[in-house]
Amino acid sequence: MQKWAPMLLMIRLPLIILWIIFSTMLGIIACILRPFNPGNIRVTTRVLQYGRYILGINILFRNKEIMDEQRPCVFISNHQDNLDVFMGATALPKRTVSIGKKSIIFIPFFGLYYWLSGNILIDRSNKRKAFAAMDIAAKTIKDKNISVWIMPEGTRSKGRGLLPFKKGPFLTAIKAGVPIVPIVWSNYTKDLKLNRWNAGTIIMEVLPPIQTAGLSINDVNILKDEAYHKMSEAITKLDLEVKKIHEQA
Numbered sequence: 001m002q003k004w005a006p007m008l009l010m011i012r013l014p015l016i017i018l019w020i021i022f023s024t025m026l027g028i029i030a031c032i033l034r035p036f037n038p039g040n041i042r043v044t045t046r047v048l049q050y051g052r053y054i055l056g057i058n059i060l061f062r063n064k065e066i067m068d069e070q071r072p073c074v075f076i077s078n079h080q081d082n083l084d085v086f087m088g089a090t091a092l093p094k095r096t097v098s099i100g101k102k103s104i105i106f107i108p109f110f111g112l113y114y115w116l117s118g119n120i121l122i123d124r125s126n127k128r129k130a131f132a133a134m135d136i137a138a139k140t141i142k143d144k145n146i147s148v149w150i151m152p153e154g155t156r157s158k159g160r161g162l163l164p165f166k167k168g169p170f171l172t173a174i175k176a177g178v179p180i181v182p183i184v185w186s187n188y189t190k191d192l193k194l195n196r197w198n199a200g201t202i203i204m205e206v207l208p209p210i211q212t213a214g215l216s217i218n219d220v221n222i223l224k225d226e227a228y229h230k231m232s233e234a235i236t237k238l239d240l241e242v243k244k245i246h247e248q249a
Contacts, residue, residue, distance in 0.1 A: 006195060008194075008195055008197070009194050012054060012055055016051055016055060019047075019048070019050075019054055020048065020051065020085075021109055023044045023045075023047040023048035023051070024044060024048075024109045024110050025109065026043055026047055027040055027043050027044035027113045027117065028109070028113045028116070031113060031116030035116050036117070036118040038095050038096065038097050038117070038118045038146050039094065040113075040116065040117040040118070041092060041096070041097065041118075042092065042094060044089070044113065044117075045090075045092045046089075048085065048086070048089040049086060049089040051086055052086045052090070055083075055086075055192075055194060055199055056194065056197055056198055056199035056200075057083075057086070057192065057199050057200060057201075057202060058200070058201045058202070059086070059087065059201075059203075060201065060202070060203045060204065061090055061204045062203070062204065062205045062206065063205055063207075064091070064206060066206040066208065066209065067093045067183075067206055068093060070179055070209045071093070072141050072145055072146055072147045072176075073147050073173070073178045073179045073209065074141070074147065074148050074149075074150060074169055074170075074172055074178060074180050075096065075147060075148070075149040075181050075183055076149075076151070076152050076183070076227060076231075077149070077151055077182070077183040077184065077185070078151070078153065078162055078185065078231060078235060079151035079154075079155065079156050079157060079163075080158065080159070080185075080187065080188065080189055081157075081158055081188075081189050083188065083192075084151075084185075087185050090204065091204060093147065095145070095146045095147065096146065097117065097118050097119045097140075098119050098120070098149040098150065099121075099133065099134075099137060099148060099150045099169075100114060100120075100122070101121070101122065102121045102123045120133055120140070120148070121133075131168070131171070133168075134168045134171050134172045135175065137172045137176075138173075138175035138176040139176075141172070141178055142176055142177070147178075148169075148172065152166050152170075153166070154166045157189075159187065159189040159190050162228065162231060162232045162235060164228075165224050165227065167220050170223045170224045170227070171217060171220055173223070174212050174215050174216065174217055174219065174220060174223065175217070177213065178212065180210040180223065180227055181206065181207070181210075182206075182207040182210070182227055182230060182231050183204065183205070183206050183207070184205055184207065184231050184235050184238065185202050185203065185204040185205075185235075185238070186202055186203045186242045188200065191242065200242075201242055201245050202242070203238045203241060203242055205234060205238060207230055207234055210223065210226060210227055210230070
């Protein structure tokens with residue numbers, strides 16, 4: 001097994017890149033046929049989610065029914081590394097778009113798809129434009145009855161734990177008058193072994209919604225801190241559970 005380990009990783013990496021390109025190309029075709037339709041994202045995610053089998057990752061997904069019941073809303077999740085895309089693909093509900101950095105559009109294949117799928121691009125280097133994008137997101141939620149998925153850390157944590165949250169997602173939820181639905185997954189950056197057939201387990205869990213009815217923009221910090229505390233606590237519990245699973249494997 002040890003002799004095959006490096007070769008397994010070398011085989012997986014090009015395969016997963018090809019799978020991502022294939023999934024994205026399907027999404028681009030859908031986008032050309034119906035540009036800026038939020039349903040385009042589901043075309044890709046339905047295929048992309050199976051990339052976890054190429055990598056040998058076992059994803060346990062809990063409380064999905066909460067995502068289906070609370071619509072529209074603002075989904076928020078932790079952001080660890082590039083593999084987050086497979087958690088997002090596994091969980092993404094219908095009529096849900098995301099908010100991402102404007103620079104995403106320059107990523108070959110994926111950037112074109114991301115833009116044509118109706119996702120909202122923001123310029124994080126310009127605070128005024130970034131906050132204006134949140135206003136657009138709130139208006140889009142109300143006018144088009146869609147949900148928005150945002151990663152409030154704003155950057156990948158890469159094993160540093162849950163980073164401080166930005167205000168944007170919470171302002172968006174308050175202005176749109178919709179609940180915040182937190183989604184968390186266990187820390188995986190140091191635990192996954194992609195050179196093994198069974199690379200490891202990641203647990204995803206949807207937490208109970210946090211209501212925003214009656215809140216104003218003056219309450220944004222309270223809302224942000226509440227979400228951070230609940231997500232941090234949940235991730236700690238999931239990490240302990242995953243540790244036990246790996247120890248028993």
